[in-house]
Amino acid sequence: MANTPTKPVLASPRTAEKLLDIYFLDMRSALLETAATLDRIERAENGSDIFRDPRIGKLVEACEILKDGKKNRAEQFLVLFSDPLE
Amino acid sequence: MKVIEPHIHMIARTTQDYERMVRMHTVACCEPAFWAGYDRTSSQAFFDYFTHISEFEPTRAAQYQIEHYCWICINPKEADDLVLAREVISFIPEFLHKPTVLGIGEIGLNLNTVNEMTIFQEQVELALKYEQLIWIHTPHLKDKLKGTRMMLDYLKGHGKVNPEKVCFDHCEEHTLKMIVDAGFWAAMTIYPVTKNSPPRVVDALETYGIDHMLVDASGDWGPSDPGTLHDAIFEMKKRGHKEEHMETVFYNNPCYFLGQCKKFRPSPSLPKEKAWAV
Numbered sequence: 001m002a003n004t005p006t007k008p009v010l011a012s013p014r015t016a017e018k019l020l021d022i023y024f025l026d027m028r029s030a031l032l033e034t035a036a037t038l039d040r041i042e043r044a045e046n047g048s049d050i051f052r053d054p055r056i057g058k059l060v061e062a063c064e065i066l067k068d069g070k071k072n073r074a075e076q077f078l079v080l081f082s083d084p085l086e
Numbered sequence: 087m088k089v090i091e092p093h094i095h096m097i098a099r100t101t102q103d104y105e106r107m108v109r110m111h112t113v114a115c116c117e118p119a120f121w122a123g124y125d126r127t128s129s130q131a132f133f134d135y136f137t138h139i140s141e142f143e144p145t146r147a148a149q150y151q152i153e154h155y156c157w158i159c160i161n162p163k164e165a166d167d168l169v170l171a172r173e174v175i176s177f178i179p180e181f182l183h184k185p186t187v188l189g190i191g192e193i194g195l196n197l198n199t200v201n202e203m204t205i206f207q208e209q210v211e212l213a214l215k216y217e218q219l220i221w222i223h224t225p226h227l228k229d230k231l232k233g234t235r236m237m238l239d240y241l242k243g244h245g246k247v248n249p250e251k252v253c254f255d256h257c258e259e260h261t262l263k264m265i266v267d268a269g270f271w272a273a274m275t276i277y278p279v280t281k282n283s284p285p286r287v288v289d290a291l292e293t294y295g296i297d298h299m300l301v302d303a304s305g306d307w308g309p310s311d312p313g314t315l316h317d318a319i320f321e322m323k324k325r326g327h328k329e330e331h332m333e334t335v336f337y338n339n340p341c342y343f344l345g346q347c348k349k350f351r352p353s354p355s356l357p358k359e360k361a362w363a364v
């Protein structure tokens with residue numbers, strides 16, 4: 001895991017600041033949709049019970065990946081949602 | 087800039103998609119044999135399907151100046167029935183000599199079962215016997231990591247498989263490195279919700295480079311769109327990448343991989359050593 005190279009092979013011509021300008025609202029929107037969807041599920045019948053569903057547990061674990069500051073977040077995210085290799 | 091769509095199921099698309107593709111400078115598309123959205127009831131249904139994608143679909147595409155190629159196989163979703171799968175395998179060689187058939191595909195795994203793996207291996211042997219290229223479907227979602235590993239380990243340990251002649255499709259961040267490191271071709275599918283988005287595809291190109299990489303839209307009967315390929319080109323533009331690198335990924339690379347089959351006619355604009363030097 002976390003096995004992707006650290007240096008890009010096709011370097012980004014844009015600076016980090018410029019990329020943040022381009023993608024900030026997309027990132028904000030993706031997280032907001034998740035927050036609103038959790039609210040929607042909770043408002044429905046059996047709303048609070050459904051929060052014990054392991055799929056929601058995985059989503060919460062995925063948020064930890066965003067918080068822990070390690071690289072290769074997308075890769076870690078997908079491994080979290082994968083069957084184990086045994 | 088010319089574009090080649092390496093993976094799309096045109097049997098499930100309208101003629102308007104051909105119109106849109108030609109307007110977006112798509113010059114060729116490739117249709118791997120796959121599941122129809124329902125299980126077929128006999129091997130004869132596969133025979134008819136192979137006839138459709140190798141005979142009728144090229145004539146439909148030609149009306150839009152697009153060259154249509156295909157791949158033939160028993161797909162992984164219907165490979166769990168060994169008797170049916172072997173009946174289908176028995177007549178695959180009849181199709182391999184047709185002028186637009188590029189090889190064996192999309193073979194692979196769906197739920198990573200023992201039977202699926204058996205049929206995968208039998209079709210790898212078929213490809214080797216008839217000197218065919220191989221196009222591999224990797225499983226979806228939670229099954230992808232394990233299934234990709236199973237097929238990769240098998241092919242690496244086989245001894246007679248040339249990685250240059252094999253492309254793993256539907257790769258994502260957690261499967262790319264193992265495929266690229268082993269020298270195989272990797273294709274990324276832009277497919278809403280369950281596979282890649284255009285920005286993640288460009289992330290992978292930045293991370294792993296542009297050699298041995300393909301991008302496809304895998305349009306079929308589910309929510310999908312051949313235009314997403316062009317969304318990825320726009321994404322590269324947005325990030326300031328050079329047009330020559332876009333051409334490498336979306337036109338020349340398909341020519342390098344698919345051109346290993348002499349029947350594939352589009353030719354690259356540059357030798358690959360030049361195109362891959364970034």
Ligand SMILES: [Zn+2]
Pocket residue numbers: 093095118120192304
């Ligand atoms: Zn497909």
